[in-house]
Amino acid sequence: MGDFTRVGREKMKITVPTLLVDKKKAIENIKFMSEKAKRHKLIFRPHLKTPQSVQAAKWYKEIGVNKATVSSFRMAEYFAGEGWDDITVAFPVNVLEIDRINSLAEKINLNILFTSHEAVSLLSEKLKFPIGFFIKIDTGMRRSGIEPDNFKMIDDVLNEANRNNKLIFKGFLAHYGHTYKAKSTEEIKSIHEKSLLELKRLKDNYKRNFPDIIVSVGDTPSCSLMDNFDGADEIRPGNFIFYDLQQWRNGSCSLDKIAVAMACPVVAKNEERKEIVIYGGGVHFSKDSFVMENGVTAFGYIVNLNESGWDLPDKKSYVSSLSQEHGIIKASDELFCKAKIGDVVGVLPAHSCMTVNCMGRFHTLEGEELSVMQN
Amino acid sequence: MGDFTRVGREKMKITVPTLLVDKKKAIENIKFMSEKAKRHKLIFRPHLKTPQSVQAAKWYKEIGVNKATVSSFRMAEYFAGEGWDDITVAFPVNVLEIDRINSLAEKINLNILFTSHEAVSLLSEKLKFPIGFFIKIDTGMRRSGIEPDNFKMIDDVLNEANRNNKLIFKGFLAHYGHTYKAKSTEEIKSIHEKSLLELKRLKDNYKRNFPDIIVSVGDTPSCSLMDNFDGADEIRPGNFIFYDLQQWRNGSCSLDKIAVAMACPVVAKNEERKEIVIYGGGVHFSKDSFVMENGVTAFGYIVNLNESGWDLPDKKSYVSSLSQEHGIIKASDELFCKAKIGDVVGVLPAHSCMTVNCMGRFHTLEGEELSVMQN
Numbered sequence: 001m002g003d004f005t006r007v008g009r010e011k012m013k014i015t016v017p018t019l020l021v022d023k024k025k026a027i028e029n030i031k032f033m034s035e036k037a038k039r040h041k042l043i044f045r046p047h048l049k050t051p052q053s054v055q056a057a058k059w060y061k062e063i064g065v066n067k068a069t070v071s072s073f074r075m076a077e078y079f080a081g082e083g084w085d086d087i088t089v090a091f092p093v094n095v096l097e098i099d100r101i102n103s104l105a106e107k108i109n110l111n112i113l114f115t116s117h118e119a120v121s122l123l124s125e126k127l128k129f130p131i132g133f134f135i136k137i138d139t140g141m142r143r144s145g146i147e148p149d150n151f152k153m154i155d156d157v158l159n160e161a162n163r164n165n166k167l168i169f170k171g172f173l174a175h176y177g178h179t180y181k182a183k184s185t186e187e188i189k190s191i192h193e194k195s196l197l198e199l200k201r202l203k204d205n206y207k208r209n210f211p212d213i214i215v216s217v218g219d220t221p222s223c224s225l226m227d228n229f230d231g232a233d234e235i236r237p238g239n240f241i242f243y244d245l246q247q248w249r250n251g252s253c254s255l256d257k258i259a260v261a262m263a264c265p266v267v268a269k270n271e272e273r274k275e276i277v278i279y280g281g282g283v284h285f286s287k288d289s290f291v292m293e294n295g296v297t298a299f300g301y302i303v304n305l306n307e308s309g310w311d312l313p314d315k316k317s318y319v320s321s322l323s324q325e326h327g328i329i330k331a332s333d334e335l336f337c338k339a340k341i342g343d344v345v346g347v348l349p350a351h352s353c354m355t356v357n358c359m360g361r362f363h364t365l366e367g368e369e370l371s372v373m374q375n
Numbered sequence: 376m377g378d379f380t381r382v383g384r385e386k387m388k389i390t391v392p393t394l395l396v397d398k399k400k401a402i403e404n405i406k407f408m409s410e411k412a413k414r415h416k417l418i419f420r421p422h423l424k425t426p427q428s429v430q431a432a433k434w435y436k437e438i439g440v441n442k443a444t445v446s447s448f449r450m451a452e453y454f455a456g457e458g459w460d461d462i463t464v465a466f467p468v469n470v471l472e473i474d475r476i477n478s479l480a481e482k483i484n485l486n487i488l489f490t491s492h493e494a495v496s497l498l499s500e501k502l503k504f505p506i507g508f509f510i511k512i513d514t515g516m517r518r519s520g521i522e523p524d525n526f527k528m529i530d531d532v533l534n535e536a537n538r539n540n541k542l543i544f545k546g547f548l549a550h551y552g553h554t555y556k557a558k559s560t561e562e563i564k565s566i567h568e569k570s571l572l573e574l575k576r577l578k579d580n581y582k583r584n585f586p587d588i589i590v591s592v593g594d595t596p597s598c599s600l601m602d603n604f605d606g607a608d609e610i611r612p613g614n615f616i617f618y619d620l621q622q623w624r625n626g627s628c629s630l631d632k633i634a635v636a637m638a639c640p641v642v643a644k645n646e647e648r649k650e651i652v653i654y655g656g657g658v659h660f661s662k663d664s665f666v667m668e669n670g671v672t673a674f675g676y677i678v679n680l681n682e683s684g685w686d687l688p689d690k691k692s693y694v695s696s697l698s699q700e701h702g703i704i705k706a707s708d709e710l711f712c713k714a715k716i717g718d719v720v721g722v723l724p725a726h727s728c729m730t731v732n733c734m735g736r737f738h739t740l741e742g743e744e745l746s747v748m749q750n
Contacts, residue, residue, distance in 0.1 A: 015471040016449070049699060071700045072654075074391070091700055092642040094654045095717045096390040115643045115652075118716045143701060144643045144652045177698070267467040268490040268519045277490075277519045279447075279469045283732050283750075287662045323552070324424060324728060325446045325466055326518060341493045342470045353699060357658050358733075360750035374749065375658075375735035 012367040014344050017280040018263045019355065019362040021370070022309045025259035026051075026241050027059050033223060033240050034063055040229045045069050045088060045216070047238025050353045053362070054082040055370040056241070069218075069236040073100045078373045080108050088216070089113070090175065090236060092136060092144050095122040105129035111170055115145055117156035124164040131166060134173035134216060137202065139195035141178045148198035151205075158206075171213035171233070172202050179221035185251050192222040200231030224252040244352040245290040245301060260362070261303055261310050261346040262355065264327060266339050274336050275320075276329040278345060282322045285347075286354035292318065302329055303346040309365050310346045319347055387742040389719050392655040393638045394730065394737040396745070397684045400634035401426075401616050402434050408598060408615050409438055415604045420444050420463060420591070422613025425728045428737070429457040430745040431616070444593075444611040448475045453748045455483050463591070464488070465550065465611060467511060467519050470497040480504035486545055490520055492531035499539040506541060509548035509591060512577065514570035516553045523573040526580075533581075546588035546608070547577050554596035560626050567597040575606030599627040619727040620665040620676060635737070636678055636685050636721040637730065639702060641714050649711050650695075651704040653720060657697045660722075661729035667693065677704055678721040684740050685721045694722055 012018075030046075037044035045067040048057055057068070057079060067086045070076050076087045077100065088111040093101075101123070104110045111132035114120050120133075135157055138145030146153045161167040176195045182188045199215045207213055214233035223237040224247070242260045243253040264280030289297045292315070299322050301313035316332035327347070331339065339345060349355040356362060360372050387393075405421075412419035422444040423432055432443070432454060442461045445451050451462045452475065463486040468476075476498070479485045486507035489495050495508075510532055513520030521528045536542040551570045557563045574590045582588055589608035598612040599622075617635045618628040639655030664672045667690070674697050676688035691707035702722070706714065714720060724730040731737060735747050 015475075016447075016469070072391075091654070092652055094391070094640045094642050096640045096719070100390075116716060119643070122717050142648070143696075143698065143703060144645070265469045265471045267469050268494070270519075273517070277467055279466070282661065282663070282729055286657065287729075288657075321518075323518065324732075328518065341491060342497050344471070354657055354662075357699075358750065375733065 012363060014263045015265065017265070017284045017359075019359045020261050020263055020309075020346070021056075021242065021362045021364055022259045022261075023059070023364045023366070025257065026056070029241050029243065029257060029259060030059055030065075031063060033235075033237060034065060036223070037235055042229055042232060043067060043214070043216075043234035045218075045234055045236045046241070047071070047090065047218075047236050048079060049075065050238040050241050050356065052356055052372045053370045054079065057082070057084065069238065073097045073104065075373060076104055076108075076110065080104060085109060087111070088134070088173075088236070090173065093119055093123060095119055098123065098126045101131070102126070102128045105131045113173060114157050114161070116153070117160040120157055120160040120167070124160070124167065127164065127166050129166065130168060132168045132170040133161065134170050137172050137174045137199060139174045139176050139198050140191060141176055143177070145174065148202055154202070169210050169213060171210075171215055172199050173216040174199055175219060175236075176217070176222065177219045179219050180246065180250060182221065182250050185225055188221045188225055188250070192226050193228070196229070196231035203231070220247055221250050221252045239353055242352040242356070244355075245348055245350050246288070249290050255312050255348070258348050258352075260352050260355065261305070261348055262300070263305060263344045263346055266341055266343045266345060268341065269336070269339070274331050274333070276331050276336065276339055276345070278319075278327040278329060278347070279325065280327040280347060281325040283324055284355070284358055285319075285322060285327070285349055286351060286358050287322055288351035288354050290350040298350070299327065300347040300349050302331070302335060303348055305344060305346040313348060387738060389638045390640065392640070392659045392734075394659075394734045395636050395638055395684075395721070396431075396617065396737045396739055397634045397636075398434070398739045398741070400632065401431070404616050404618065404632060404634060405434055405440075406438060408610075408612060409440060411598070412610055415607075417604055417607060418442060418589070418591075418609035420593075420609055420611045421616070422446070422465065422593075422611050423454060424450065425613040425616050425731065427731055427747045428745045429454065432457070432459065444613065448472045448479065450748060451479055451483075451485065455479060460484060462486070463507075463509070463548075463611070465548065468494055468498060470494055473498065473501045476506070477501070477503045480506045488548060489532050489536070491528070492535040495532055495535040495542070499535070499542065502539065502541050504541065505543060507543045507545040508536065509545050512547050512549045512574060514549045514551050514573050515566060516551055518552070520549065523577055529577075544585050544588060546585075546590055547574050548591040549574055550594060550611075551592070551597065552594050554594050555621065555625060557596065557625050560600055563596045563600055563625070567601050568603070571604070571606035578606070595622055596625050596627045614728055617727040617731070619730075620723055620725050621663070624665050630687050630723070633723050633727075635727050635730065636680070636723055637675070638680060638719045638721055641716055641718045641720060643716065644711070644714070649706050649708070651706050651711065651714055651720070653694075653702040653704060653722070654700065655702040655722060656700040658699055659730070659733055660694075660697060660702070660724055661726060661733050662697055663726035663729050665725040673725070674702065675722040675724050677706070677710060678723055680719060680721040688723060
């Protein structure tokens with residue numbers, strides 16, 4: 001069996017699909033974003049749904065980050081249990097989780113999102129502790145939120161909230177995640193600037209009555225690429241800690257910034273089709289894909305694992321399909337000749353957030369196992 | 376908050392995305408397939424990757440099933456720990472897991488799959504206990520396996536295996552899963568019959584030297600729809616226990632046979648787009664999709680949850696997109712008017728196997744929680 005089966009200077013013997021994280025790269029990505037936030041005088045509240053790991057979250061803590069974003073109350077509980085005491089749940093509040101909300105609000109500074117006065121009213125009835133709330137604004141993604149010119153709906157939320165002094169208005173929050181699908185930096189810039197302008201207008205409009213409100217934004221593409229954050233007070237990017245091929249394709253990162261790779265055993269080869277079958281499928285990667293430069297959809301690029309991590313991909317070999325446990329690599333002649341059954345190849349994933357979630361754990365190159373919040 | 380928040384006669388209060396299983400339907404699906412196997416004198420070796428649950432696996436045991444198929448050695452260990460002692464790992468053998476293979480082969484009747492003489496040779500070196508093996512044949516899916524006319528490769532496997540008397544040749548195994556994408560029952564029939572003919576020829580060719588070999592097949596579409604299994608000795612379908620919308624679309628089941636539905640809280644509504652935002656995204660459903668009758672891709676149909684389970688979908692409301700935690704429903708006027716924030720709606724999933732894997736647990740309508748093998 002090939003040398004590939006061991007990475008990290010013999011510290012780890014890989015026998016099954018294993019998600020590797022280059023901790024040094026991840027920490028560099030965190031520092032890059034943290035320093036950018038400081039430079040622009042922005043509150044840095046990273047989204048922890050990407051690593052979903054209390055151990056990886058310490059990498060943020062170690063450089064002074066103490067505010068977090070999460071995507072569910074369960075995830076808020078998970079991080080609150082490890083000393084994170086200022087958390088925004090960036091998801092339209094699920095009023096059915098009122099017990100969890102009360103229990104969290106008793107212990108930590110919790111911020112939630114409202115997109116309607118109905119949710120305010122339902123929550124308000126049973127809320128026992130003070131809680132911060134943002135009004136979620138839809139600046140064009142068309143997923144959820146109130147449109148920025150819909151003052152009627154915004155006022156309805158504020159009027160309903162005003163009846164309960166436990167509800168503290170924190171400001172306007174947006175996630176213009178349509179930047180993920182942008183075709184150019186210009187397009188990202190255009191979405192970013194339009195969104196910030198709309199949010200700034202809203203803040204200006206309401207700050208007479210609410211002088212402390214802020215504007216919170218923060219998809220990874222805008223936060224990575226933009227240099228003008230006028231109008232924003234807080235950023236909440238998540239994916240940038242690891243990046244991935246989707247982010248590389250929209251220009252948010254170079255390939256050497258991608259901090260995760262899946263190590264997958266080679267189980268079969270097909271000479272005629274120049275295909276390599278790996279143990280590594282949809283249950284490991286999720287089924288998120290990216291579009292290669294030639295327009296073909298793929299699920300990952302193949303990289304050579306080495307003693308200190310992995311080489312950059314030559315982009316000639318890629319994962320062309322995934323079923324539950326199988327992955328099929330369309331291999332370059334070079335890779336096809338080199339890779340033997342029993343070797344382990346690396347795969348840069350299309351979408352790191354979903355891959356981490358599927359895997360439930362990851363390993364640093366030094367062989368340390370990091371746990372991920374369990375489903 | 377609506378009545379929807381409680382299902383199963385008040386036994387279960389749903390507050391977060393919850394995978395419901397209609398145990399009665401699941402058991403009926405199992406009985407249907409088991410009886411079909413008996414009628415055709417086929418060994419029934421269901422694929423347990425769909426429920427991935429030792430508790431649900433008991434439903435098979437209770438009607439006398441004692442042979443299983445799984446998709447990884449880890450899954451084999453999981454079921455072996457609960458008394459399953461005759462397991463086929465239907466995946467090209469991953470030789471790196473030799474320690475696990477030896478430990479399993481010591482305890483249970485374990486069958487593995489070979490697709491090349493290289494894998495035989497690598498495994499053979501370190502194998503300590505007798506093990507059964509099938510040669511995986513590719514009858515047209517083009518994922519893995521040896522093509523049925525490639526006698527050279529088959530003989531290479533057999534010759535290599537012949538050098539180790541712990542390796543017991545069990546026969547030929549195929550998974551013609553391209554039936555999943557078939558557009559008609561005729562197309563499924565054509566794939567099924569062509570595959571069986573090829574496999575039967577292989578068996579006839581080798582049975583002089585190996586009189587006990589069998590032919591093992593079994594994707595859910597063929598097993599559900601076909602009535603001629605001449606040439607097959609064993610079937611290994613998995614998905615049929617729960618079915619899903621992908622199977623419904625290829626004609627393998629009617630909508631009333633689908634035995635799982637995700638209960639999802641309603642968190643927001645958009646009047647203009649007639650969209651409902653649910654708590655329920657890619658981390659719950661996976662991102663597998665199906666194509667509706669009008670050619671549009673969707674991630675699930677909406678169903679009304681009722682006291683004894685769920686109504687059939689009217690197919691007018693569907694999940695149009697999924698992000699990590701959000702699902703967006705394109706709602707009929709009726710559903711849009713009726714569904715309120717704080718309600719719970721049901722969603723029939725596109726691909727039940729992946730959904731079960733994402734969720735990590737499910738609940739019967741009687742409120743019993745069933746665990747799923749953890750990642």
